[in-house]
Amino acid sequence: MKNKLIKVHPEDNVAIALTDLWQGDKLDFEGEEVIVLSDVKAKHKITMVDLEPESKIYMYGVLVGKATSSIKRGDVLTVDNVKHQASTTTEKTATVSYTAPDISKWKERTFMGYHRNDGQVGTQNVWLFFPLVFCENRNVELLKDVFEKELSFHKSSKQRKLLRNLISGENIELSEDKTQDEEPIFDNVEVRFITHQGGCGGIRQDSVSLSKLLAGYVNNPNVAGATVLSLGCQNLQIDIFQNALDAINPELDKPVLIYEQQQEGTIDEMLNKIIRDSFDGIKKANEIQRQPAPLSKLKLGLECGGSDGFSGISANPSLGYASDLLAALGGSPILSEFPELCGVEQELVNRCVDEEKAKRFLKLMRAYEDAAEASGSGFDMNPSPGNIKDGLITDAMKSAGAAKKGGTSPIQDILDYGEYVTKPGLNLLCTPGNDVESTTAMVGSGANVVVFTTGLGTPTGNPIAPVIKVASNSILAGRMPDIIDIDSGAVIKGEKTIEEMGEEILEYIIDVASGETTAKADQNDQNDFIPWKRGVSL
Incomplete structure (x- = not known):
């Protein structure tokens, strides 16, 4: 070097x-x-x-x-x-000049996606099961066991075979290859399951917030239809969820099957009904085929986690360039993690397309920071022990590198948690800095693919959207090849420019969005889902 x-x-x-x-x-x-x-x-x-x-x-x-x-x-x-110390920002002080990157080689490019009647295009075709309240988690888990085993969506793991060897005393090959009878019955739809700890207890606002998040998952173009389980007496009532759906998309025409246990009789009767109805919906979803779509139909979640001192000079700016390319093509990159924008507010405010957006961003930032301080914490406590060990010793230092994921393009919209992305160009979404909470939120706001940069390594995935991992350094990529999709270490070694790596990331996004490449998180069946309870979560 x-x-x-x-x-x-x-x-x-x-x-x-x-x-x-x-x-x-x-x-x-x-x-x-x-x-x-x-x-x-x-x-x-x-x-x-x-x-x-x-x-x-x-x-x-x-x-x-x-x-x-x-x-x-x-x-x-x-x-x-x-x-930690950061500059104070109170208003928009300038309009940042911006020159869009050259997109001539990308203008006619397409990806193969699942077209929905509302004009959105999915990168996956998922039938989604989830509860409105934690009381239904067990029933969702029972349905997961039935559907995954009978439809053979997931191969037997090496660890299950290892345990089988230990029990039997035999030495069965530990490969993960599927046998002939393990091939999935449906080849064009996936069945995914969400559980959570919300929907009742806490404050009513938590249930309303959860309803918006779940409605966003149903509306996400990666979802073909959904099966929803309700108990009946919980805070998150069915009508609250349906109102949230109507608010996001009043013309929604996807099949959404809702069951209320307190009205259905025995568990067996309810589960049998759910299985019959859902199987019919899954069969119909399997008939939907991939078709070409312009890159403007991509809504790209920008995430970082397990960051290190190289993240802000290799992986994040490279993803930022890919974000700028996509924004110039009419796509919608989404930058979140508000605690990790502390210290770069002035730049972001000046990039907002108008005064209204700038004021809303500052209002959301201040409210979040005030809530953190009221609980005895603060944005200055955001860096994790892993961040600090690898060179990110203040929140502002971490934030300055994390914000590079958002590139340099103008900020077209500011969204609060649970609001859905509708505008092309860069969007800012208020979420915690916690990796899974932030990724969960971006997908709930419409992201149909997520790129996740990391310097230390993290297995995070999502139930309905592919999560592509970009390593900030080649040592990590070599040590954890099972979770890393792209190695941006060539930037550190001077072998590639930020622009070259950004184009490589965009190419990989197109392959994953088209179903030609499976993100490592999906290969590992990593389906993380954590809603944000609007109390303080850093």
Whole structure:
């Protein structure tokens, strides 16, 4: 590796170590000699200037922290000598100039998707089972066991075969190859199941919020139809759910089968009825075929999790370029995780297409941060132990890199949790920074594919939308090939540009959206679903 340090923005006063550095190392950086004063692990930061207590620290051209003690040029930044600090944003101060990327090679491209009558296009064709309340989780699990076993949607795992070997004392081959009688009965539809812990108890607003999320899943173009289980007496009543559906799409014509246990008799009677009706719906959904669709029909969830010090200089900006390409093509990228936008508000506010959008973004951010502080927490407590260990030592530092997923295109709309994406171009969606809660929310707002960048590795998936994993570094990609789809480490090594990697990501998105490639999360049957209870969740 030729370069051992990188400075992301000309105005930054710190640089990122691209490889492990050792005390006494002498580096030629930007035409000057830098003497490393302490051992520095790759991904961590060293200061390029002498810092005194209260000195401001800049990365990505924004304020990301302040020194709590004297730090000499060439020394490492740590949680012991740096504290979170971010600039205050109160209004839109400028309109950011923007030049859209060249999309000439992409204009005529299509993906093979499932066309719905409302004009949306799915990247998957799913029949979805879910409860309105946690009391029905057991019945959903019973239905899952029946449908998955009888329809052979999921192959027997190596771990089940290993346990079978241990029980029998035999040595059966641990491959996952399907036998002839394990082939799925339907080849053009998948059956997925959601359970959750909401719908009753807590505050009524939680149930209303959950109803909007579940309605968004039904309306998502990846869903062909749904089977919904209700108990009857819970807070999330059937009419609340139906009102949420009507609010999102009053013309919805998908089959939505709803069953209320307290009106259906015995469990066996209800389950038998559900199985008969749902099987008929699944058969009809299997008749829907993939057809060409323009890339403008893609709604792309932008997610990061298990981030490291390289995420903001390789995977995230590469995804950001793919996001800009898609926005220019009329698609709808979705940037969420509001706690991880702390410190970059001014840039985002200035990118909003009008004053109304800017004000709504700031209002949602302030309300969220105030709620966090009222509970004794705050955005400054957002970095996880894994983030800190790998170089992200303040929330603003983490946020400045995380926001790169959103590229540079204008922000067309600001959405609160549970609201559905309707406008082309970049959308901001208020969600927690928690990986699964955020991914769950973006799919509920219409994302038909998600790209998830990670520096440490995470298995996160979703029940109805493919989740594509992009590693920030090649070490991770080599260590966890079973969960990583794309390795952006070539950017760190100087082998590819951000633009080249962004185009590679977009190509992969098209393949996955067309069903030509299966995302690793789907291969692993990773179906995570966590609704956000509007209390504080960072």
